[in-house]
Amino acid sequence: MDLQALRQLQALIPGPEGFWLALTQLGAGPLYFLYALGRAFLRGDRSLGLFLALGWALVSGLKAWVNEPRPFALDPSVADPRAVAGALSPSFPSGHAALAALFAFRLARRGPAWGYLLAAAWTLLVGLSRVRLGVHYPADVLAGWVLGGLLALLPAGPWLRRLALFAWPAGLWVPALAAPLGLALGFALLPEGGLPPTRALAGLLLALLLLAVLFALHAPAALALAMAPAAAGWAVRWRR
Numbered sequence: 251m252d253l254q255a256l257r258q259l260q261a262l263i264p265g266p267e268g269f270w271l272a273l274t275q276l277g278a279g280p281l282y283f284l285y286a287l288g289r290a291f292l293r294g295d296r297s298l299g300l301f302l303a304l305g306w307a308l309v310s311g312l313k314a315w316v317n318e319p320r321p322f323a324l325d326p327s328v329a330d331p332r333a334v335a336g337a338l339s340p341s342f343p344s345g346h347a348a349l350a351a352l353f354a355f356r357l358a359r360r361g362p363a364w365g366y367l368l369a370a371a372w373t374l375l376v377g378l379s380r381v382r383l384g385v386h387y388p389a390d391v392l393a394g395w396v397l398g399g400l401l402a403l404l405p406a407g408p409w410l411r412r413l414a415l416f417a418w419p420a421g422l423w424v425p426a427l428a429a430p431l432g433l434a435l436g437f438a439l440l441p442e443g444g445l446p447p448t449r450a451l452a453g454l455l456l457a458l459l460l461l462a463v464l465f466a467l468h469a470p471a472a473l474a475l476a477m478a479p480a481a482a483g484w485a486v487r488w489r490r
Contacts, residue, residue, distance in 0.1 A: 253325055256387055260328070263382040267330050270379040274333060277346050277376035279306070282353045283433070287457060287479055291450035291486070294443045297406035298356055299479075300414050303434035305352045305401050307417070307427050309345045309394070314426040318342040321384055329384030337385040339426075344386045347394025348401075350376035355402035373398070414438035421472050432472030439480035441487050449486045457482035 263270075279302075286299035318341040322329035329337075339345070354369035377395055380386040414434035421428035445453065457478045464474035 252387065253321060253328060256321055256328060256381065256384065259381055259388055260384065263378055265382075267383065270382045271330060271332055273375055274346060274379040274383060274385075275336075277350050277372075277379070278336070279345070279349050282349055284454070284458075285353075286437075288450060288454050290437065290440050290479075291445050291453040291483065292447065294445075296437050296440050297410060298353075299437035300410045300434055301352060301356060301401060301404075301406070302349060303430050303437060304410075304414065304417070305348060305398060306345065307430035307434065308397065308401075309343060309348050310339070310426040310430055311424065312343055312397075313340040313345070314424065316340060316342045318390075321387055333383035333385050341386055342390045342393060343397055344377065344380050344390040344394035346380050347373070347377040347386075347391045348398035351395050351398030352401050353398075355399060359402070411438045418472075418476070428470070428472035429475055432470075433475040433479075436476040436479035439476070440483040443487070445486060453482045453486035456485060 282302055283299065286302055290296045290299055320329075320334075320337055320341045322334055322337075326334075351369075351373045354372045355366070358365040358369040373395060377391040380391050381388055414431075415438050418431045418435040421431040444450070460478040460481055461474055464478065465471075
């Protein structure tokens with residue numbers, strides 16, 4: 251927890267804070283999961299969503315275990331107040347950095363070699379945004395990059411779905427794991443097989459609607475994140 255090193259690195263990162271705030275909001279995670287859900291409906295590929303959800307669970311577990319305070323808890327002047335509002339969890343490791351690396355490099359594995367350059371650029375920028383805004387120490391971001399990068403290297407396979415199916419009860423005992431493991435369960439319960447684009451879009455919209463209704467009814471996040479994808483997936487495949 252070196253505030254001096256944080257300030258020195260912040261001074262080296264150019265650009266207005268508005269740019270970095272927009273970047274950090276884009277890299278927060280929901281857009282990754284929406285893309286992964288759309289991919290699951292359209293192509294029948296659940297692996298990206300499962301990796302993201304289980305990566306989120308691992309980050310959440312490490313945060314709860316290490317329980318490091320954020321930099322602004324020691325010195326509020328280092329952080330942008332607009333970014334502080336969304337930084338309620340412990341500091342180590344950076345979830346933004348981990349999910350950015352995991353998402354970008356898993357996608358890069360499926361495309362041409364230059365995709366790795368885009369993945370590295372996105373991962374770097376999202377991580378730097380967390381430092382520039384003062385909501386993470388450099389070590390938090392570095393740990394997130396390493397964690398996400400290592401997860402991106404793992405091969406997909408039946409083990410991934412089995413892990414999601416058997417790991418979800420851990421959320422009953424560890425509150426920090428409830429939402430990510432619930433989402434992993436939702437992806438694991440999706441039916442196999444892709445859909446035509448119109449049905450895939452309908453499934454995505456239905457999942458978002460179910461999420462909105464469940465959250466409006468104050469359903470637990472783990473229940474909402476498990477039910478919405480799975481229910482929408484089976485609904486749009488009915489009488490296919």
